[in-house]
Amino acid sequence: MIRFENITKALGGKTVLDRISFEVSEGETLVIVGLSGAGKSVTLKHMIRLMQPDSGVVMIDGESINDLGRSALQVTRTKFGMLFQSAALLQWMSVKDNVALPLREHMKISEEEIEKRVASKLNLLNLSDAGDKFPANLSGGMQKRVGLARAIIMNPKIVLYDEPTSGLDPVTSRRIDDLIVDMRKELGITSVVVTHDLHSALFIGTRIMMLHEGRIVENAPPEEFIRSKNETVQSFLESQYITKKGKWETGLSHE
Amino acid sequence: MRSPARSTRRFGSQVLQLMHDTGHAMFMLLEAAYFMRYAFSKRSRTETATQMFTTGIKSLAVITVVALFTGMILALQTGLELRRYGQEVYIGSAVAVSMIREMGPFMTGLIIAASVGSAIAAQIGTMTVSEEIAALEVMSINPNRFLVMPRLVALIVMMPLLTVYTNILGILGGALVGATQLGVSVQAYMDNATQFATNKDLYVGLFKAGVFGIVITAVSCHQGFMTTEGAVGVGRATRRAVIISFLIILVLGYVITRLFYI
Numbered sequence: 038m039i040r041f042e043n044i045t046k047a048l049g050g051k052t053v054l055d056r057i058s059f060e061v062s063e064g065e066t067l068v069i070v071g072l073s074g075a076g077k078s079v080t081l082k083h084m085i086r087l088m089q090p091d092s093g094v095v096m097i098d099g100e101s102i103n104d105l106g107r108s109a110l111q112v113t114r115t116k117f118g119m120l121f122q123s124a125a126l127l128q129w130m131s132v133k134d135n136v137a138l139p140l141r142e143h144m145k146i147s148e149e150e151i152e153k154r155v156a157s158k159l160n161l162l163n164l165s166d167a168g169d170k171f172p173a174n175l176s177g178g179m180q181k182r183v184g185l186a187r188a189i190i191m192n193p194k195i196v197l198y199d200e201p202t203s204g205l206d207p208v209t210s211r212r213i214d215d216l217i218v219d220m221r222k223e224l225g226i227t228s229v230v231v232t233h234d235l236h237s238a239l240f241i242g243t244r245i246m247m248l249h250e251g252r253i254v255e256n257a258p259p260e261e262f263i264r265s266k267n268e269t270v271q272s273f274l275e276s277q278y279i280t281k282k283g284k285w286e287t288g289l290s291h292e
Numbered sequence: 293m294r295s296p297a298r299s300t301r302r303f304g305s306q307v308l309q310l311m312h313d314t315g316h317a318m319f320m321l322l323e324a325a326y327f328m329r330y331a332f333s334k335r336s337r338t339e340t341a342t343q344m345f346t347t348g349i350k351s352l353a354v355i356t357v358v359a360l361f362t363g364m365i366l367a368l369q370t371g372l373e374l375r376r377y378g379q380e381v382y383i384g385s386a387v388a389v390s391m392i393r394e395m396g397p398f399m400t401g402l403i404i405a406a407s408v409g410s411a412i413a414a415q416i417g418t419m420t421v422s423e424e425i426a427a428l429e430v431m432s433i434n435p436n437r438f439l440v441m442p443r444l445v446a447l448i449v450m451m452p453l454l455t456v457y458t459n460i461l462g463i464l465g466g467a468l469v470g471a472t473q474l475g476v477s478v479q480a481y482m483d484n485a486t487q488f489a490t491n492k493d494l495y496v497g498l499f500k501a502g503v504f505g506i507v508i509t510a511v512s513c514h515q516g517f518m519t520t521e522g523a524v525g526v527g528r529a530t531r532r533a534v535i536i537s538f539l540i541i542l543v544l545g546y547v548i549t550r551l552f553y554i
Contacts, residue, residue: 082426085430087426087429087430111432114429114430114431114432115432117430118430119427119430121423121426121427122423123422123423125422125423125424125426125427126424127419127424127427128424138431138433139431139432139433141335142335142431142432142433143432187431
């Protein structure tokens, strides 16, 4: 579904991604973890061509997106929804209008139908009462949920999450994690999640990939990831008090 | 001390950056101009109307004060000089021609660049650093159609209208000073004003206003899209948008006058 082939990217003279290759299959949730500046968000932005690689190829559904023209790129992007780190809601629009925006821009459907679809997504994300509010009046967690409602309003095949739980309290973070798991289980959505939070990664991921200094140091299912022999991975796990013998061995959310 | 080679390299990279920025701004402007046919389509008309309201109606207060006092200052300065020769009745033509040809579009341009242009740069700059522009792109919404086009339409339409308003208030300000300070009756002032101001003066002034509107949109939106580094970057983009707009308005004002009057 998504394939990176030898992607290299340098920013400000520093190599951020160094010939990385990996694949995301349909229906899985790949979580990309790593220290700050490891290239996680840059990797995510390459999937949807918000950034172009210096070398290498990004393939979506078997087709390279490196050289797509504007209209072809727009078609490819309709397969994606994206939840940004800051939620990226348009501040002058109400919650309803933010969520309805992609529908109004791309679908020739009645206003009644738009309202129905928006209400259904807001309901799914427990935001039924927030429709008429403006982003500035919402908490961080609510903004993220509105961002998620907007990301899935067009029923995309793939949803990208950039730090979905950063800046949120633990309870709200776990609620967002539950939503990501539900997206996969109930709607079959393929997800790629970038996060610092390993607890969250182990809970939501069907596979975890760790980036370090622009290279992939581990790419494995959660149960294998926590047993990784790689020193960088071990140190990252220990920094978040996750051990091989800890509760994560038995507490993984997926089968 | 810098070596000549390093200075040359630095100068060369700045020229290349300038060419890149100009190219980006021109592409953005051309694309927004292409989308102008959708300005009043169902999905764009609300935003276009909002921008016209912001540019036009919300700028009226400051334009009223500036235009009135510009006309009053012009009348007072020229009137005091003309009175030495007993020709103060000519303040009508001096104020009217100055306002219609030059001061009207120029003052309007500066006010709109400082108020509306800076607001555009700040808004788009904030949207850029908070990833709202990236979100639009991911939603396959062209930012040049969604954000630039309504502002371009608003400024192209409202700048000439505001210039007419500035001209009228400036001329009225001059009449007020003429009547109260220089002993020139309103009737004599108006007769003199209409005798010397031509239709060409009006059309060239309005053309300038339209061009200034395009310049303000292009510079402000471009600076907004190029914003980096958070709040500091937004401040920098806003300041640059105003300064660059001022400079281009000055230079283009001269070029257009030169083209039409010599």
